Amino acid sequence: MDIRIRQAERRQAGFELVDLESLVVDEHPVRAVWCFVEGLDLRVFYDRIKARGETPGRPATDPRILLALWLYATVDGVGSARALARLCEHHTIYRWICGGVGVNHTMLSEFRLDSAEYLDGLLTSSLAALMKEGLVTLDEVITDGTKVRAAASRSSMRRKQSLSELKEKARIRVAELKQELEADSAAGERRVSKRRLSAAEDRARRVAAALAKHPAEPQQEKDQSEGGEPPSAGGKSDKQSKEKPKQERVSTTDPDAPLMKMADGAVRPAYNVQVSSACGFVVAIEPVQRRNDRGLAPAMVAQVERRCGKLPDRLLADTGAMTAADIVMITQTHPSVQVFSPPPARKQASKPQSKARYERNRAAEPPCLKHWRARMDSEEGKAVYKRRSNTEHVHARLKNRGFGRMVLRGLSKVRIACLLHAITHNLIWAISRRRALKTA
Structure with missing residues (x-):
């Protein structure tokens, strides 16, 4: 059939x-x-x-x-x-x-x-519209950092000596390709040579940028006295004197990205992106090269004030993100802001002298630090601080949209990507909140 x-x-x-x-x-x-x-x-x-009027051009x-x-x-x-x-x-x-x-x-x-400058202003203006609509309030602002992988691998991290050698090799390679380009007359081969030369010059620029970004080497102390004799018994031991100082490494792919320990325990080139959120919306965002969040919260509070036109009533930050000096400064400049950040855990001192010194230091603290410690010891303070984990939901939504790894290189370009993600997150989250309010 x-x-x-x-x-x-x-x-x-x-x-x-x-x-x-x-x-x-x-x-x-x-x-x-x-x-x-x-x-x-x-x-x-x-x-x-x-392209205007009768002006030529597409x-x-x-x-x-x-x-x-x-x-x-x-x-x-x-x-x-x-x-x-x-x-x-x-x-x-x-x-x-x-x-x-x-x-x-x-x-x-x-x-x-x-669009970097425009996106910065767009985030500010969109937050103003959301606040006017009532979707964003600054009763509580949570600030926290999240590690974002850079567009570079760990194998691209080089020490200063390796960078100097790579720079010399790149210089020689560029000179050789220029000679080949001048000697070759065939059009097809010239195009190939031009592409090779462009790639070699780009490589040389990246290596030079990494070398320029490399921190200065610490000046090594002299281990010998004026007479050339080894140090006395009170100085460093032979084993310690032979140890080489730890050298920083810089990526030839993205010189701005330092090595950071990620959430999974691996060490990779990354950026520490500070995110401040309120009501599930991103109200401030800033990528930094610091490996920890210590002392970064005051700058985020200033950015929140600049974007939203007012200060938060309560600021929630992770343990260690707020130093004692930060709390004193915020209390002096912004007395209306209450900080909810647990103090570092107290070390159990074994000696009576250490315990006495700790008590003396506590007694000499300014009143704002005493109020902060009392606030965090209270049940109400602990209940407020539990809401700090809400910022993890914001981080998860951002990373579900590809925020976990950057495709742009350089701190300034990474900041553009962060602004795009913040604006997009606020837009989609606003749609979700409006829909929820309509059905409620």
Whole structure:
């Protein structure tokens, strides 16, 4: 019995009619992203466009499309400009954003790098709108740091001597490629040589940047006296004198990224991103190169005040994030802010002299520190501090969208990615909160 089937005819020419508007449902988040972008003032980008009137040149791509692409790409956890450009060709949602306008990875990358100042202002203005709507209040602000992997591997970390050797090798390689380029007359081979030379020059620039970023070597103390004799019995032992000082290593891929211990115990090049949240929204964000959070909370409080126009009533921070000096300074400059951060655990002193010295130091503390210790010893203070763990939910939502690893290199570029993630998180979280309030 003969069967009837429909077989593929890939060489058959035909026309395809596509209505992009009908391919995206009304409740899709991309429509909220586009509605958000349509309400923004993008004059700073429009003023840069040179294609005007009868001036020669091709029309520019609408900045609203580029900004919407990056915002929705952040929702999807896409941080690569090349990956985003491929999605704009094949993915229905990204094609809907483009609306038939072609984009490429160079255009997308340049737009993202040029939008640093605008994104900083956008985070501030969007927080003002959320506060006016009542979704964000500053009754409690939680600040905490989260480690984010850099776009570099641990094998790219080099000591100063290795960097100097790599710099010399890169210089020799660039000189050799320049000679080959001058001696080669074939057009095809010249293009290959140019690409090799460009790659070698980029390598040389990165090695030079890493070498320039390398910290100065500590001056070693002389182990011998003026007469050339070894130190006396009160000096260092022979074993200690032979130990070499620990040398810092700098990445040739991302010189700004130091080695940090991650949550899984591994040591990798990373950034410590400080995140301040309130009501589940990110109200301040800043990547730093510090390996711990100690002493960073006051700067985040200042950023919260700058973005939101007011100070928080209560500040929740992890143990060790607030030093005694930080609490004294915040109390003097912002008396209305109550700090909830547990004091470091007291070490059990074995000697009576140590215990007496500890009690004397406690008695000499200013009143604000005594009030802080009493607050954290109370049941109410402990109940308030338990809510500090709510910031972990914010960190998890950010990392579920690709925040756990950066694709950009350099502290300034990483800050752009952090701003994009903060704006996107607030946008999606606002949609969720509005929906919850409507159904309540």
